[in-house]
Amino acid sequence: MVTDSAQVVIVGSGMGGGTLAWGLAQRGIDTLVLERGEVLPREPENWSPRAVFVDRRYKPDETWLDDDGNEFHPGVHYVVGGNTKVYGASLPRLRERDFGRTEYPSGASPAWPFTYAELETYYGQAESLYRVHGTVGEDPSEPWRSQPFPYGPLPHEPYIAEMMRRLEEQGLHPSSTSMGIDVRPGGTCVRCQTCDGFPCRLGAKSDAETCALGPALAGGSVRLLTGARVRSIELDDHGRVARLTGDVNGEPLVVDGAAFVLSAGAVNSAALMLASRTDDHPLGVGNSSGLVGRNYMVHNNTHLAAVHPRRRNDVVFQKTMCVNDFYADMGDGYPGGTLQLIGKVQGSMMKTHATRAPERLLDRMAARSVEWLVMTEDLPSVHNRITVDANGRINVSWRRTNYDRHEALLAQAKRILRKAGYTGIFEQRFGIDMNSHMCGTAVAGTDPATSVLDPWCRSHDVPNLFVVDSAFFPSSGAQNPALTIAAQALRVAAETDWTSAA
Numbered sequence: 001m002v003t004d005s006a007q008v009v010i011v012g013s014g015m016g017g018g019t020l021a022w023g024l025a026q027r028g029i030d031t032l033v034l035e036r037g038e039v040l041p042r043e044p045e046n047w048s049p050r051a052v053f054v055d056r057r058y059k060p061d062e063t064w065l066d067d068d069g070n071e072f073h074p075g076v077h078y079v080v081g082g083n084t085k086v087y088g089a090s091l092p093r094l095r096e097r098d099f100g101r102t103e104y105p106s107g108a109s110p111a112w113p114f115t116y117a118e119l120e121t122y123y124g125q126a127e128s129l130y131r132v133h134g135t136v137g138e139d140p141s142e143p144w145r146s147q148p149f150p151y152g153p154l155p156h157e158p159y160i161a162e163m164m165r166r167l168e169e170q171g172l173h174p175s176s177t178s179m180g181i182d183v184r185p186g187g188t189c190v191r192c193q194t195c196d197g198f199p200c201r202l203g204a205k206s207d208a209e210t211c212a213l214g215p216a217l218a219g220g221s222v223r224l225l226t227g228a229r230v231r232s233i234e235l236d237d238h239g240r241v242a243r244l245t246g247d248v249n250g251e252p253l254v255v256d257g258a259a260f261v262l263s264a265g266a267v268n269s270a271a272l273m274l275a276s277r278t279d280d281h282p283l284g285v286g287n288s289s290g291l292v293g294r295n296y297m298v299h300n301n302t303h304l305a306a307v308h309p310r311r312r313n314d315v316v317f318q319k320t321m322c323v324n325d326f327y328a329d330m331g332d333g334y335p336g337g338t339l340q341l342i343g344k345v346q347g348s349m350m351k352t353h354a355t356r357a358p359e360r361l362l363d364r365m366a367a368r369s370v371e372w373l374v375m376t377e378d379l380p381s382v383h384n385r386i387t388v389d390a391n392g393r394i395n396v397s398w399r400r401t402n403y404d405r406h407e408a409l410l411a412q413a414k415r416i417l418r419k420a421g422y423t424g425i426f427e428q429r430f431g432i433d434m435n436s437h438m439c440g441t442a443v444a445g446t447d448p449a450t451s452v453l454d455p456w457c458r459s460h461d462v463p464n465l466f467v468v469d470s471a472f473f474p475s476s477g478a479q480n481p482a483l484t485i486a487a488q489a490l491r492v493a494a495e496t497d498w499t500s501a502a
């Protein structure tokens, strides 16, 4: 049996856990990070579209089940750094209005238990930690900030600059995407074509291992145990977490501590709480509200490939521009969402969905296409939930919410692209397996009856249990989640009295 202990024990080393570890390291707090995966190797396959997208080299074999019992491969990566090892490194802030209640024709997005102003300092710290490149004054939806971006925006390649001009001619305000790749003077990023969805072979992507966990480990107060899968949370007679149990490389694992933080990702953190049920806690640990696993959100997302028959797209690093003109209002009084360029798609990457199309044809199409992500907010619903069955399998019940707004923004995006000369537009709507923006399964709030965590991500029920990952999101907004996860992790690290948590 392997035993260990620390003042603070963190489960998971992704955006939430890795960043929290960095924050605790700044305070010299004795911290142990338990990560079920291993360090992702730097190897030629990092940048192979076939290895990454077709052979799923860095994804687990694990499948989850939908409502009808069908298996699917979820968007998770069990490695040191979690999903950030392959993420697109687009690191925008949520907008100020996302922290308040937002009305939609089909429902409402609830307010957060803290304001944008309360998180703003930590957004700035997270941007420094994750080396975010961006600029102010271009984006009509941008929130106020107390300090500039740490680094200037990524330049647009000629094809994108020309596209930007075509959008501006339509009266739009395309702006620079806030990006976490290391193109600082002396930075190691070579701006390759295999970034979004791929690990970085050069360590130049601002992932949680590179920017947060690695520096935290170097400080000496933080330790990392890899291959360590936590399976259960055990409470003592006073209703506090006594220890975590699981296994490490085939051996039983028992870890004691004073405070325990779940940062296993929205679904796995909730699964851990649900699976740790006892006679005293029949709904699972920290679940007196019955809300653990519920309010599962993933954004409403669609990829668009827009083909211009006469323009070859020779871009290498495509993900530099977004359009947020419709974020706050689509012209009908209700919010829309964001349009973002994504990493340049190659023919072999399309093979995962266009399985019957010959790769040569897909390559020809990719040479003339530019790819966008259309992202709108989905709404929390208690019916959208994850559960864990008797065999420990994760089940996901999911129905789209607020989808009329997505249809509206999608139609608008297509109109804009056609006007810009793109005659062929192909869409791929995200299904249950494209859930990389998962959040909301242990929402934060002030009322223990309607939320799982307090505004600092501490369980309302169990005083030494925290959940610091995307599970705390009370609503999803319509911007990529990672910077907000990091900012909140820094806030929790700095504002929690970890001695009294013990």
Ligand SMILES: Cc1cc2nc3c(=O)[nH]c(=O)nc-3n(C[C@H](O)[C@H](O)[C@H](O)COP(=O)(O)OP(=O)(O)OC[C@H]3O[C@@H](n4cnc5c(N)ncnc54)[C@H](O)[C@@H]3O)c2cc1C
Pocket (backbone or CB within 6 Å): 011, 012, 013, 014, 015, 016, 017, 034, 035, 036, 037, 075, 076, 077, 078, 079, 080, 081, 082, 083, 084, 086, 087, 088, 089, 090, 091, 092, 196, 197, 228, 229, 230, 231, 263, 264, 265, 266, 268, 269, 272, 436, 437, 438, 468, 469, 470, 471, 480, 481, 482, 483, 485
């Ligand atoms: C292809 C892709 C592209 C993306 N692009 C962007 C983007 O451009 N911008 C953006 O903001 N977001 C993006 N995301 C989403 C972003 O990566 C996630 O929102 C973020 O990583 C979530 O952070 P987290 O801490 O909640 O979980 P994760 O980062 O996934 O970390 C969870 C960690 O917990 C570990 N773990 C799980 N269960 C256990 C257990 N039982 N015991 C021990 N360890 C465990 C996992 O191995 C993992 O390391 C993308 C995601 C993907 C997959």
Ligand code: SF4
Pocket (backbone or CB within 6 Å): 181, 182, 188, 189, 190, 191, 192, 193, 194, 195, 196, 198, 199, 200, 201, 202, 203, 204, 205, 206, 317
């Ligand atoms: S674009 Fe830069 S950060 Fe991204 S994978 Fe390539 S070298 Fe790494």
